[in-house]
Amino acid sequence: MKKVLTICAWIVSVVFHPLGMTVFGCVLLSFSLYSSLIGVQETLASMLFLTQTLPIFLLFYVLPLLICGIYYLFFMRENPYEKIHRVTLLSIVLAVYTVSLFNNSLGMYYTPYLLGCTFVILVAEIITFFWKISLHTIGMGGLLGFFLEMMLHMQGTTIFSILFPFLVIIAGLVGTSRLYLNAHTPAQVYAGYAVGFLATGGVAMLVG
Numbered sequence: 001m002k003k004v005l006t007i008c009a010w011i012v013s014v015v016f017h018p019l020g021m022t023v024f025g026c027v028l029l030s031f032s033l034y035s036s037l038i039g040v041q042e043t044l045a046s047m048l049f050l051t052q053t054l055p056i057f058l059l060f061y062v063l064p065l066l067i068c069g070i071y072y073l074f075f076m077r078e079n080p081y082e083k084i085h086r087v088t089l090l091s092i093v094l095a096v097y098t099v100s101l102f103n104n105s106l107g108m109y110y111t112p113y114l115l116g117c118t119f120v121i122l123v124a125e126i127i128t129f130f131w132k133i134s135l136h137t138i139g140m141g142g143l144l145g146f147f148l149e150m151m152l153h154m155q156g157t158t159i160f161s162i163l164f165p166f167l168v169i170i171a172g173l174v175g176t177s178r179l180y181l182n183a184h185t186p187a188q189v190y191a192g193y194a195v196g197f198l199a200t201g202g203v204a205m206l207v208g
Contacts, residue, residue, distance in 0.1 A: 005180065006180070006181070008177070009176075009177035009178075009180045009181050010177075010181065012173050012174055012177040013136060013174070013177050013178065013181065013183075016136065016139070016140065016170065016173075016174045017136070017139075018135045018136055018138060018139035019060075019061055019064060019065055019093070019139075020061065020139075021117075021139035021140065021142060021143050022056075022060045022061065022097075022113075022114070022117045022139075023056060023057050023060060023061045024143065025113050025117075025142075025143055025146055026053060026056045026060075026110050026113060026114070027053055028159060028160070028163070029109060029110055029113065030052065030053045031159060052109075052110065055103060056110065056114075059096070059100035059103060060096075060097060060100055060114070060117075063096055063100070064092060064093045064096040064097070067092050067096065068089050068092055068093065071088065071089065071092065075088075083128065083129075083132070086128050086132070087125060087128050087129060090121055090124055090125040090128060090135075091125060093121055094118065094121045094122055094125060097114070097117065097118040097121060098118060100114075101114060101115070101118060111207065112203065112204040112205075112207040113146050113200070113204055115203050115204075115207055116142065116145075116146060116199065116200035116201070116202075116203035116204045116207075117142060117200060119199055119200070119203045120138060120142050120195065120196055120199040120200045120203075123195055123199050124138050124195065127191075127195065131188075132184070132188055133184075133188050133191050133192050133195065134175075134178055134183070134184045134188045134189045134191070134192035135192065136174050136175075136177075136178050136192065137171070137174060137175050137178065137184075137189050137190075137191075137192030137193045137196065138192040138193075138195055138196035139196060140167075140170070140171040140174050140175070140192075140193065140196065141171070141192060141193035141194065141195065141196025141197040141198075141200070142196035142197065142199065142200030142201070143167060143171075143196075143200070144164075144167060144168065144171055144193075144196070144197055144201075145196065145197035145198065145199075145200045145201025145202070145204070146200050146201055146204050147160045147163070147164050147167060148164070148197075148201055149201045149204045149205045150204075151164060171193070175189045175190075175192075175193065
């Protein structure tokens with residue numbers, strides 16, 4: 001039973017990897033825009049979904065994952081858990097995100113969330129210099145903060161208000177999986193939620 005739970009915890013950790021939360025939030029933004037245009041401008045909606053979501057997936061997920069993977073193969077295989085490696089990986093992701101924000105193919109519709117994700121990586125990097133914090137719960141907390149901001153911004157029933165309860169459950173599963181795998185202490189998990197929620201949601205609210 002313990003082995004099964006460990007495998008499930010690893011699956012949750014991989015599926016809800018912090019890098020994936022950026023793309024997931026943008027996909028939901030695209031879907032909300034697509035839904036609002038269905039029946040009015042379906043061709044435009046489909047074009048926006050493909051032409052804007054694909055660059056985000058490549059620039060904010062595939063590219064940093066590829067560079068971090070190369071770094072892991074050459075520098076992290078023997079000592080993967082050293083603090084310097086976590087800081088370096090965060091620096092790589094921060095640099096890729098910052099450069100990617102200036103890509104002309106990204107629509108303004110996604111800017112508040114992408115800026116929030118970039119800012120929270122900077123905050124996570126600063127914290128990591130002094131203390132280990134859960135990047136998984138930072139990602140989930142950021143997504144929760146962004147969803148809440150969108151719910152307040154788009155009053156009424158939206159995809160964000162419908163999915164928010166399910167996202168809270170997923171966030172709980174992610175935090176539980178990190179604790180079960182002894183990857184973090186409870187303080188590191190809860191701090192991750194708080195940092196992600198406040199940083200990403202706050203930037204999205206200010207910029208949006």
